[in-house]
Amino acid sequence: MAGHQGNVESTLRAAVAERLGEGRFGLWFGEGVRLGVADDALEVGVPNAFFREWIQGHFASNLIEAAEAVTGRTLRLTFHVADEAEPRVGNLIEPPPAEERRQPGKTVPLAPAPEPASQPSERDRDRDRPRNQARPPRRLDDFVTGPCNRLSHAAAVEMVQTLGTSFNPLVVDAGVGLGKTHLLEGIGHAMRTRSPGSRVIQGTAEAFTNGFLDAMRSGSLGSFRSRYRKADALIVDDVHFLAAKRATQDEFLHTFNALIAEGVPIVVAADQHPRRIARLTDELATRFLGGMVVKLDAPSPDTRAAILKAKAAARGVDVPDAVIGYIAEHIRSSVRELEGALHSLIAHAVLTGKRLDLALAKTALRDTIRHTAAAVGLRDVERAVCQLFELDGETLKSNSRARALSYPRMLAMYLARKHTGAAYSEIGRHFGGRNHSTVISAEKKVLGWLRDEEHSALLAGFETVADILAALERSLGT
Ligand code: ADP
Ligand code: MG
Numbered sequence: 001m002a003g004h005q006g007n008v009e010s011t012l013r014a015a016v017a018e019r020l021g022e023g024r025f026g027l028w029f030g031e032g033v034r035l036g037v038a039d040d041a042l043e044v045g046v047p048n049a050f051f052r053e054w055i056q057g058h059f060a061s062n063l064i065e066a067a068e069a070v071t072g073r074t075l076r077l078t079f080h081v082a083d084e085a086e087p088r089v090g091n092l093i094e095p096p097p098a099e100e101r102r103q104p105g106k107t108v109p110l111a112p113a114p115e116p117a118s119q120p121s122e123r124d125r126d127r128d129r130p131r132n133q134a135r136p137p138r139r140l141d142d143f144v145t146g147p148c149n150r151l152s153h154a155a156a157v158e159m160v161q162t163l164g165t166s167f168n169p170l171v172v173d174a175g176v177g178l179g180k181t182h183l184l185e186g187i188g189h190a191m192r193t194r195s196p197g198s199r200v201i202q203g204t205a206e207a208f209t210n211g212f213l214d215a216m217r218s219g220s221l222g223s224f225r226s227r228y229r230k231a232d233a234l235i236v237d238d239v240h241f242l243a244a245k246r247a248t249q250d251e252f253l254h255t256f257n258a259l260i261a262e263g264v265p266i267v268v269a270a271d272q273h274p275r276r277i278a279r280l281t282d283e284l285a286t287r288f289l290g291g292m293v294v295k296l297d298a299p300s301p302d303t304r305a306a307i308l309k310a311k312a313a314a315r316g317v318d319v320p321d322a323v324i325g326y327i328a329e330h331i332r333s334s335v336r337e338l339e340g341a342l343h344s345l346i347a348h349a350v351l352t353g354k355r356l357d358l359a360l361a362k363t364a365l366r367d368t369i370r371h372t373a374a375a376v377g378l379r380d381v382e383r384a385v386c387q388l389f390e391l392d393g394e395t396l397k398s399n400s401r402a403r404a405l406s407y408p409r410m411l412a413m414y415l416a417r418k419h420t421g422a423a424y425s426e427i428g429r430h431f432g433g434r435n436h437s438t439v440i441s442a443e444k445k446v447l448g449w450l451r452d453e454e455h456s457a458l459l460a461g462f463e464t465v466a467d468i469l470a471a472l473e474r475s476l477g478t
Pocket of ligand 1: 335
């Protein structure tokens with residue numbers, strides 16, 4: 001490679017790393033992956049089809065953005081697969097089905113030419129489609145259930161079967177990476193499968209917003225409205241995006257009301273309970289609450305293991321139980337992180353040609369795990385709790401059993417257990433030299449409060465313990 005290209009490559013790599021963060025960049029853009037610019041394309045050289053699929057599915061827009069920032073040109077994304085023949089590690093990964101096998105260097109259109117706004121249908125429909133089109137839709141059948149999500153899954157199935165006659169709308173409330181989009185895509189897919197030809201409009205609140213603004217600009221509000229109002233079902237992801245967008249919210253409310261009046265099933269997902277989405281109009285919040293609100297919680301260790309097994313099986317990879325257990329124990333934040341860890345481990349095995357065993361898992365995931373574990377430390381928890389309760393660290397850790405202190409201390413221990421990955425004993429030591437059983441009973445107590453939706457008068461401005469924890473978690477950035 002010429003010096004000039006080499007230079008471009010290192011600039012590109014830096015720009016991509018900046019967008020992905022070092023952890024992810026290190027995992028997916030190591031030695032085996034090259035970046036180059038040729039003509040009007042950013043060419044990504046990858047060792048095998050698996051890398052192409054993964055990078056294309058997850059980082060395509062970051063790559064294009066980085067390349068355009070570096071070159072100042074509009075570029076397509078192309079892949080060059082060094083080894084179209086399958087990976088070296090025996091039967092580790094099933095070859096993709098024949099129709100999915102693409103030619104090396106096949107391009108992916110990333111920035112389709114804009115069309116005149118007055119030619120709505122085809123392109124608008126596209127825009128509302130989930131962004132990652134290379135991937136087949138996620139299905140309700142692939143959604144692994146456990147105590148954290150069973151109710152939501154059942155509600156989704158019920159929605160598909162009764163099409164809004166038992167409740168309408170269905171609102172799915174969950175934090176990032178816990179399966180909202182999966183569930184919504186699954187619902188859409190199931191509805192289309194049950195009645196082919198039905199008009200299921202599915203997209204993000206952002207797409208709705210953009211469509212609405214475009215329609216306003218181009219004077220085609222009428223066709224925008226009639227398109228939505230002719231829907232047989234409406235599925236809108238990430239409705240918290242509507243917060244503070246007054247005009248769009250009003251438009252959405254009208255659409256919503258018109259469809260509900262016709263008995264058209266509506267499903268929405270949000271990153272919070274509708275009542276807690278700041279700057280959502282009362283009217284819209286009330287509308288959302290008129291149906292069924294279900295929550296997806298973070299999965300328990302057993303469910304994490306079950307999800308990992310399902311994902312490994314879906315890839316056709318045989319992952320030993322010890323490895324599943326190891327990942328399930330260490331990656332706790334979200335299903336997305338779990339999936340990411342599993343995939344990077346598989347990639348690691350493919351790249352190095354090593355056996356996928358516990359030793360490899362420990363090496364391959366070292367950074368990921370350290371990163372997740374380090375993301376929130378005991379001191380961060382201490383700081384957040386002290387700040388909210390207006391205490392200093394010494395007081396929090398003191399021997400006092402006064403409720404005004406023991407209470408925030410228990411919350412701190414609970415949060416430490418939930419987010420830091422520290423052992424009970426370590427947490428006990430940190431919060432005033434207590435032993436591990438103190439931490440265990442604090443955790444139980446807090447879980448009890450949460451279960452009983454315990455109200456708390458200890459902190460002005462918060463109604464329940466859950467509200468206080470939510471505020472603390474927000475300040476921890478979890
Ligand atoms: P969200 O939209 O809430 O941020 P996603 O629906 O995108 O989360 O989920 C993140 C990833 O985790 C997706 O790849 C999804 O398929 C997967 N996932 C989430 N929950 C489950 C589950 N219960 N079973 C299987 N996969 C899941
Ligand atoms: Mg989502």
